[in-house]
Amino acid sequence: MSKDITLNVNGIDHHVNIQGNETLLKVLRDKLGLTAAKEGCGAGECGACAVIYNGSPASSCLILAVEAEGVEILTLEGITPKDHLHPIQQAFIDKGAVQCGFCTPGMIITTYSLLKSNPDPSEDEIKKAISGNLCRCTGYVQIIEAIREAARRLKRVKGRRK
Amino acid sequence: MKNFINLGRDVNRLDGYDKVSGNAKYIADYEFPGMLYAKVLRSPHPHAEIISINTSAAEKMEGVIAVTHSGKCSHKMGLYLVDRPVFATGKVRFKGEPVAAVAALTEDIAAAAIKKIKVKYKMLPLVDNIEDALDKNATLVHPDLMKYSYLPIYYPKKGTNIFNHFPLRKGDIKKGFKQSYKIYENEFTLPQIQHVPMEPHGAIAKWDRNDKLTVYSSVQSPFTLRNLLRLAFGLSHKDVRVIAPYVGGGFGGKAGINMEPLAVALAKEAKGKWIKLIFSREEVFLGTTVRQAMRARVKTGIAKNGRIIAEEIEMIFDGGAYAEYGTNVVRAAGYTCIGPYDIKNVKGDTYGVYTNHLVGGAFRGFGHGELHWAVESQMDIIANDLKMDPAEFRRLNVLKPGSINSMGEKITKHTGDMVACIDAVAKDLKWGKPSKKPAKPYIKRGKGLAVLEKAPAMPANATSCARVKFNEDATVIVQFSGMEIGQGCITALTQIAAERLKMDVSKLHAAGLPDTDFSPYEWQTVASRITWAVGNAIINAVDDAHEKIKKVASKVLKVKASQLDIDGEKVFVIGNKGKSIALPLIIMGYQYPDGHTIGGPVEGVGTFTPHLTNLDAKTGQGHAAAEWTFGCEGAEIEVDTRTGELKILNLVGAFDLGTVINPSTARGQIIGGMIQGLGSAVLEELKYKDGKIANPSFVDYKIPTAADLPDKIKHIFIQTPDDGGPFGARAIGEHPMISIPPAIANAIYDATGVRIKALPLTDEKILSSLKEKK
């Protein structure tokens, strides 16, 4: 059964026609052309499809698009500033936290949400926060270093604003 | 160490921007107008005859455009042994084998249509393990084995399930054992495991009505895929075009040919349409290749002074339902069978056997994780029994300059420094000092280490080509077809090009994602060989470009070309830098004041061919290793003896990788490999029940998460330059995964006195072994 809905993604209202069984991930990727979120398992087990959903990270492969109507959704495309990179993104590059890059969008989304709620996380808190994001390439160590570096840089930015 | 301008530097990954911004496109991100979506029907049985396939109900469904199966597509494929049909033909040989496929307007329609295909099966006896396969009265998984085509460096055995037997003979094994003071014999096993790239496999294919085939694929080896596709489907190379987007992890699982023929077979039935086939995670578990299971028996003879003087090793690999690429895993494990040891008398027999299990194939380590599990456990057993320090026992016996390795190659000081790797790990682990005593008496701590070696496993004709193209402003585009599968080759290769060009890396752009119509040839991105092999091709390409520039400059400056040199900005007369031409004035052709122009756009082409030989059929002696990388890995662990719970306190790895091109990406390879090794050591196992895979999901097949990291993890670079590598670099991609399992098993023994000989080292297994010991 198809249905017309409005999805608020990255601050923009999108009117889309969807099937009742379509996931938010599928609609983001196939209908809105937002392909940063990836499908790694389709079962809520890998974190590759993470988006910010109502302020917290969520697996968009587990959410039906119909349920997402009226919810604020933020994807990696949405947190990337217009003409440069977000400090988290830059820290991932600088610290060598990227290899094949398939887990990277989900990792950055999880980091974005972690640092919003906890600007100065300990190593254990970081490990816990990203333990739902599988990465087969990096062994996580450089990702953790990038998250710490991003936290430092974000604090500096905030400090300057004060 | 030499003064490099671009090497040994943490140049940020050149693909970093694409990957952190979501700009990087992977196979599933591609959509084309009018695209059709494919689904595959898979066998529910591990071994059965196909009595009939009825597709009429599926074909009648609205929105179904094409249906295919072995009746329409009977092609076979394989890199080394052509034994694998695109669709199960006559019988199914593993649960999950493709039987038919559908292309439809939507994925949902294709999925519904698959369910309407009716297949009648008649069960066949199950070959469920190595023992079944080798039984005298074994059911043959491939009765037609001898009719298949294969390279003459493999030795299948008629009338058996053995698809390859690699013998290795060195010295006089009988004499060796006769002279031995002590002899040890043990058996070790490990199960099949999955690569688990985070990106599921996928391919998009279009077969035009003029019989031109275009394939996009998540592929490690675009040119080899092109070759194998054209062989399978009877086309010419010029009519097949493979385009390779970013690959979300390979680890061997996207090497050779994989699932692409399924999409191509459908494309042939729906000419002119793009067919998109993306595997689900379950299909990645069921329908791609895996690391083969193995059983090894090692018998070692020791002289009174602790020197190993004889070793007999028999390794049997469970290659699964089709051997294909896995044939060469058997060979590679076979010629390295004793690991990095200097042993005079060796008898090795390495077999690959067919079973009704998942298809074994290339996997990071390529037989070496398997053989070192056996060898490095055995060495520890021996050292402990001899009451020798296990590190010292290895120092005494490993390969050193002057040693002769298993296949008769002489080790020189350029081969690498194994002892330095052992020393570095021992130092980090505070070897020789007991672990700090845990507060609780039921917690036991221990340390272990294990060495390793690996050379790229490739045929003697595995070649590479690269190009460097100057732009008008004297910036440079580097072209090669080593695949960026996460290892960082785009960045490392660009650094190598920049170094040879004497330019800063920021002046270069790497066109690193291959298209076989436009990109230079590359055999495969496997075997940790890309930085090493393509790096050499790039150096040759730069030299070729420089020769071309000098040729023109010699006319303009009226000196011999040999009197000229080039830095990143100009070509100049040696000893007279004032007499020079700025590069932008010459690289598109040099124009004289009157307007006439000589020369033309400068493009350099370079190739690289390793110097290898085939190995002797009876003795396995010869030269199959283009270069070796040596390493040592160590672990400190603790075990809760009440529960068997294993905690990893420290992992350390030291590798002689020669000149380090990019410390950050090299570290990424090492740490990532060690953690994948940790997964294979303590977590990962594909489990079978009645011949069917029981855990094809992340719920039941766990890989390491950030929560599984050891308290400490460390990488150490040993840098003995390789005399054949680009600027002295050698391979590092696979090695860090190899010896983590034996290092941990040896540490468990040190802590508890319990020796586990079957991977993985789960808490349950540790607990039951502790109970047995009591």
Ligand code: FES
């Ligand atoms: S794709 Fe959603 S969690 Fe894996």
Ligand code: FES
């Ligand atoms: S970088 Fe490849 S999965 Fe994380």
